[in-house]
Amino acid sequence: RKKVTVPLLRAMHKRGDPITMITAHDFPSAHVADAAGMEVVLVGDSLAMVALGMEDTSEVLLEEMLLHCRSVARATKAAFTVGDLPMGSYEIAPTQALETAIRFVKEGRMQGVKLEGGKEMVPTIQKITAAGIPVLGHVGLTPQRQNALGGFRVQGKTSPGAMKILEDALAVQEAGCFAVVLEAVPAEVAAIITQKLSIPTIGIGAGNGCSGQVLVQVDMTGNFPPGRALARFVKQYGDVWAESFRAIETYRDEVKSRQYPAPEHTYPIKKEELDGFVE
Ligand code: KIV
Ligand code: NA
DSSP: OOOOHHHHHHHHHHHHHEEEEEEOOOOHHHHHHHTTTTTTTEETTTHHHHOOOOOSSGOOOHHHHHHHHHHHHHHOSSSEEEEEOOSSSSSOOOHHHHHHHHHHTTTTSEEEEEBBBGGHHHHHHHHHHHHHEEEEEEEEEOOGGHHHHSSSSSOOOOOHHHHOOOOOOHHHHTTTTTTTEEOOOOOOHHHHHHOOSSOOOESSOTTTTSSSSEEEEHHHHTOOOOOOOOOTTTOOOOOOHHHHHHHHHHHHHHHHTSSSSOOGGGGOOOOOBBBBBBO
């Protein structure tokens, strides 16, 4: 498979080919995403919850993100890799953001970075892109600001709200983002924003009118304990938790009943080789 680059993503967008993106948080989750043909693999800060068991994304450390990025990078051969700048690692000043973005490239081995925010992030996006690091924008619902937004809720449900998201998306485009994530935005609003932009929009909970889609891998594969409430926009394509549970439970039962290991899982030795080993 051909290596995915920013120019390739641009060409896909130009010909109307939907861009597929998924999160990964370690070597195996990145390996399967790459093998299944994802064009972009995102090390989202959602790994705070899905891989580290934290309550929200505000807890994850830069060093933790970098560790996971490195493992994802080792498994990602064709997909374009993007790392999420965690809260606290980029908001203080454009120079802070650039330092962090450079660490994502040098230590995390990512090809691009993602950061949340609109107009107010313009100088930061300019600073990072001027250094040659591709930036993916993220507007609409921005989970790092959940305390200010009043939780995880759909954004742009009124004309002024929709206008703010459009202005933010245009601003990050002008600042140099190669694409922008639209999260939790009504489909009609996201479709109009997509038409008004010249860069691709990557939707999550933003309907079918975006230039591409992204989902959190553990959500869409069902790799989480039963009973977890999923956001409206998640389609669960698999039941990985149930399959892992079945496998581990069967292993437990077979150890308890001494069915496992069977002779075929055992290294043979010739009887005469045991001479003198025991009296
Ligand atoms: O952290 C994440 O996984 C994300 C995607 C859902 C866009 O930001
Ligand atoms: Na994120």
